[in-house]
Amino acid sequence: MLKVGIIGCGKIADSHAAQIRRIQGCEIVGVCDREPLMAQQLYKRFPIKQWFSSVSDLLEQSKPDVVHITTPPQSHFELASRCLEQGSHVYLEKPFTVWEDEARTLIAMAEKRGLKITAGHDDQFSHVARRMRSLVRSGYLGGPAVHMESYYCYEISKSGYAGALLGDKQHWVRRLPGKLLQNIISHGIARIAEFLPGDDPTVMAHGFTSPMLRSMGESEIVDELRVIINDEGRTTAYFTFSSQMRPGLHQFRVYGPQNGLILDQDQETLIKLRGARYKSYAEKFVPPMNAAKQNLGNVATNLKTFLENDFQMKAGMKSLIESFYESIRQNSPPPIPYREIALTAKIMESIFKQLEKQSPLLDSDHRMASTNTAR
Amino acid sequence: MTTDIQAVTRVGASPDAGLPGDATVFSGDFIIGRDDLILITGASGFIGSRVVRRLLSLGFRNIRCFARPSSNAKRVAELTELQSEGIRVEFVKGNLQSAPDCLAAADGAKVVFHLAAGRGEKSYPDAFINSVVTTRNLLDASVRGGSLKRFVNISSFSVYSNQGKHRGRVLDESCPIEKAPAARGEAYCFAKVEQDEIVEEYGKKFGIPYVIVRPGQVYGPGNEGITGRVGIGTFGIFLHMGGSNTIPMTYVDNCADAIVLAGLRKGVDGQTFNVVDDDLPSSRKLLRLYKKHVESFHSLYVPHALSYMLCYLWEKYSEWSDEQLPPAFNRKRWHAYWKKTEYSNDKLKKQLGWAPKVRTEDGLKLFFESCRNRRTSA
Numbered sequence: 184m185l186k187v188g189i190i191g192c193g194k195i196a197d198s199h200a201a202q203i204r205r206i207q208g209c210e211i212v213g214v215c216d217r218e219p220l221m222a223q224q225l226y227k228r229f230p231i232k233q234w235f236s237s238v239s240d241l242l243e244q245s246k247p248d249v250v251h252i253t254t255p256p257q258s259h260f261e262l263a264s265r266c267l268e269q270g271s272h273v274y275l276e277k278p279f280t281v282w283e284d285e286a287r288t289l290i291a292m293a294e295k296r297g298l299k300i301t302a303g304h305d306d307q308f309s310h311v312a313r314r315m316r317s318l319v320r321s322g323y324l325g326g327p328a329v330h331m332e333s334y335y336c337y338e339i340s341k342s343g344y345a346g347a348l349l350g351d352k353q354h355w356v357r358r359l360p361g362k363l364l365q366n367i368i369s370h371g372i373a374r375i376a377e378f379l380p381g382d383d384p385t386v387m388a389h390g391f392t393s394p395m396l397r398s399m400g401e402s403e404i405v406d407e408l409r410v411i412i413n414d415e416g417r418t419t420a421y422f423t424f425s426s427q428m429r430p431g432l433h434q435f436r437v438y439g440p441q442n443g444l445i446l447d448q449d450q451e452t453l454i455k456l457r458g459a460r461y462k463s464y465a466e467k468f469v470p471p472m473n474a475a476k477q478n479l480g481n482v483a484t485n486l487k488t489f490l491e492n493d494f495q496m497k498a499g500m501k502s503l504i505e506s507f508y509e510s511i512r513q514n515s516p517p518p519i520p521y522r523e524i525a526l527t528a529k530i531m532e533s534i535f536k537q538l539e540k541q542s543p544l545l546d547s548d549h550r551m552a553s554t555n556t557a558r
Numbered sequence: 559m560t561t562d563i564q565a566v567t568r569v570g571a572s573p574d575a576g577l578p579g580d581a582t583v584f585s586g587d588f589i590i591g592r593d594d595l596i597l598i599t600g601a602s603g604f605i606g607s608r609v610v611r612r613l614l615s616l617g618f619r620n621i622r623c624f625a626r627p628s629s630n631a632k633r634v635a636e637l638t639e640l641q642s643e644g645i646r647v648e649f650v651k652g653n654l655q656s657a658p659d660c661l662a663a664a665d666g667a668k669v670v671f672h673l674a675a676g677r678g679e680k681s682y683p684d685a686f687i688n689s690v691v692t693t694r695n696l697l698d699a700s701v702r703g704g705s706l707k708r709f710v711n712i713s714s715f716s717v718y719s720n721q722g723k724h725r726g727r728v729l730d731e732s733c734p735i736e737k738a739p740a741a742r743g744e745a746y747c748f749a750k751v752e753q754d755e756i757v758e759e760y761g762k763k764f765g766i767p768y769v770i771v772r773p774g775q776v777y778g779p780g781n782e783g784i785t786g787r788v789g790i791g792t793f794g795i796f797l798h799m800g801g802s803n804t805i806p807m808t809y810v811d812n813c814a815d816a817i818v819l820a821g822l823r824k825g826v827d828g829q830t831f832n833v834v835d836d837d838l839p840s841s842r843k844l845l846r847l848y849k850k851h852v853e854s855f856h857s858l859y860v861p862h863a864l865s866y867m868l869c870y871l872w873e874k875y876s877e878w879s880d881e882q883l884p885p886a887f888n889r890k891r892w893h894a895y896w897k898k899t900e901y902s903n904d905k906l907k908k909q910l911g912w913a914p915k916v917r918t919e920d921g922l923k924l925f926f927e928s929c930r931n932r933r934t935s936a
Contacts, residue, residue: 220690221687489882494882
């Protein structure tokens with residue numbers, strides 16, 4: 184039985200506890216939050232053996248084999264280091280760390296101690312993402328990716344999250360180097376990192392504060408971001424984060440030398456894009472029929488998954504956790520290659536450093552930078 | 559935290575502007591004097607702003623309002639303008655999750671009206687941290703301050719289980735509290751049950767004098783929309799679940815009156831008061847009036863037996879499918895919201911001398927008018 188601990192009992196910890204509960208062969212031996220009441224509320228609602236308000240107590244008394252860290256990102260490096268030093272494997276929520284060098288240090292620490300570590304990029308383990316990965320590995324693209332487009336949007340309205348974040352100048356998200364972006368874009372960047380062949384891409388970032396946020400008096404938060412990534416002239420990618428565009432897409436498009444794929448995370452659909460063209464007017468009729476057929480196929484697949492009771496909102500997280508635990512048991516490679524985790528951190532750091540160089544007050548002269556700071 | 563003591567002196571500002579006329583004045587039957595400091599959390603909120611006005615109208619002259627930095631700026635400005643010669647309305651902005659902010663807020667307060675709470679929507683941790691952790695912080699601060707004469711905790715009807723009670727029987731303050739609030743599938747209920755518990759615990763441990771106030775559905779201008787006790791619009795068509803049920807409503811100014819009295823009357827420490835108005839409408843009547851005066855839409859009546867069965871099936875499916883559908887509908891929730899129940903305000907009237915100043919008929923008119931205006935301006 185794998186013994187699991189959770190550090191940080193906020194919103195995302197609920198998802199972790201719920202998915203761990205669904206996995207055979209593991210138990211949550213302890214949860215910890217420096218606010219005892221928060222640890223207690225999680226303990227009361229899930230099958231959990233003990234709660235703690237001290238990380239040391241959790242590690243020493245519960246001796247977890249693996250620890251899920253679900254705290255704000257500023258604490259990730261220190262907490263993950265402590266867990267690794269105590270001999271626990273680590274599942275670290277996204278963003279993995281604040282800085283790239285911290286990510287590389289943690290990976291090195293884990294490897295040195297024969298432990299595993301993974302990042303909470305669970306969107307890459309949803310049903311549809313796994314179908315896409317399987318197709319790419321089967322050679323459907325016809326070679327390495329030529330170009331990718333990753334959309335990761337976050338709808339901000341004048342109420343709800345925006346109200347809390349925008350009204351509170353001390354909010355922890357504001358203290359991140361990349362602020363709102365850093366807390367959100369990992370999933371969309373990680374998708375690109377997965378298919379980039381090299382480790383040293385050029386990153387060009389362009390960000391600005393949307394008119395909607397500016398109308399609310401906000402000038403620090405960048406909520407519109409466009410990024411161009413160029414991997415030594417072999418593979419390129421566009422990344423789009425927007426709080427204002429509708430629909431607020433969570434979509435990934437990858438084009439190879441022969442074929443392409445479109446993944447829609449929200450709809451859990453995967454569409455194959457055939458590279459070869461049909462002759463004459465057939466091109467006007469056959470591809471749309473083919474797209475209709477594929478969409479119906481996606482409906483059938485989603486329905487089947489639903490009827491099999493495996494379509495929970497965080498099914499991707501369950502799959503990632505299961506794969507991670509399996510890699511611990513079998514001492515096999517972790518589900519997310521370390522190269523991909525480090526590259527995601529590298530691209531993100533490059534984006535935030537470029538944005539930081541620009542003036543916080545933006546209007547027509549939006550932040551624009553074109554440097555090789557990722558190198 | 560920023561402490562912003564408004565220094566503007568205004569002569570002639572009416573502290574009870576917007577309140578229905580009433581003759582209640584400062585009374586010797588209150589536990590504090592008119593110059594004692596009163597703290598109101600959530601002061602710029604829907605109910606909190608009315609509580610401030612009510613206290614001023616009763617002659618209290620030393621009010622500290624606590625609100626989040628992101629709170630409704632218009633309401634803050636309106637309340638600040640209530641200051642006048644000899645009347646202090648201090649606005650303190652901060653976060654109740656911060657112990658130092660709570661200490662500064664509670665410093666010197668004789669009565670705390672704790673209205674700030676987190677709805678949390680679907681997130682248990684969000685609801686919990688903004689209801690329970692904040693309340694604990696405020697209680698700790700009050701214990702350290704040592705000057706507190708009463709802590710008024712604003713709870714909710716949602717904490718009552720209403721299960722195991724005969725259909726139609728009266729729900730009053732003696733009814734049992736939800737024993738397994740997490741199973742209700744409602745973060746707000748869980749947080750409120752825990753919040754009440756921690757207040758009672760501090761009462762026992764540290765001798766904090768407290769009163770718990772549990773309003774029913776608080777309605778009025780500023781809180782537009784139909785309560786879920788009438789029905790739900792989640793599935794594309796409005797499902798009318800309430801039928802002939804009585805809807806436990808209280809007009810916002812009546813509710814503010816009850817809260818103020820609960821904080822001031824002598825001899826009620828440790829008591830709980832439910833707040834509902836007189837002449838409560840049935841769900842069917844409320845829906846009909848809403849459609850007539852605000853907007854017309856299609857609704858489908860779901861008889862009680864059928865709604866119970868649907869809740870039961872949803873609950874079982876949720877369990878069986880590992881919460882592929884979250885347990886948003888279940889038997890506990892049906893009992894709490896859609897079971898035929900009557901309500902009492904006898905204790906409120908007898909022990910606090912409360913009476914609803916705004917009749918339900920008049921309150922609904924104001925409410926519908928506000929709903930219409932909101933729709934027009936949307």
